[in-house]
Amino acid sequence: MLRILLTAILILSICLPAHAGATKTETITLNLPESVMAATVQAALPLDIDARSKGLQGSIRIIGIDNLQFGDKYLACRLRIAGSNLKIVSELAGHQINLKIGEVDLDFDCTARLRFDRATQVLYIKPVVDRMKSGQNGGQGDIGQALVSLLNGREFPVSMQDMKPLIAKSGGKTLFIAMKFVDIQARRDVLQFSLLPQVSSK
16 A cells, blocks of 8 residues: 555656656655554554564564654554464473463554665664553463563564556656655654656657
8 A cells, every 4th residue: 555655646746758768857755644654554454573583483463553653763653463373482401392372462552763775675663662561362471571572672674675667658658657765764743755766658
């Protein structure tokens, strides 16, 4: 959904040429408000995340992101994650011990820093847990803390390379708009995208 939204805004932001040949375009800055990003995030849920470790195995999924807010270089939200088929793996006297936990539901406030790598076109999100409370299925105690420790302070990559070129018709020509992310920053009340559109036609 975010991909569709960005391409739609680019159509309104770029004066599309009617003549053939490549066109050089300057960087475009798009500020997407919290309400738009919140709707985009909700449409993408649930999200499976890879937060496993040697000591914890199972499936972990983000099932809720609420109260999304953007500040200068950070975002804040209420995050709800669910773990299923969880087990703690430990070793005793050379033998592996699997302690089955089952399901865990965690609900907590967190803030996150954003870091964009232009060379690899990857956005890194680094959450820090502020306050945690147990969900209806448990989550308190060692297993809850172990699950949160896998998320807390760890960078999670989001690839931005999958955005396909936009194809449109204008004046009998086929227009191709390829987009490259230059930067992604959290600003007060908005998520700011800096994009370099590359327009060509044939």
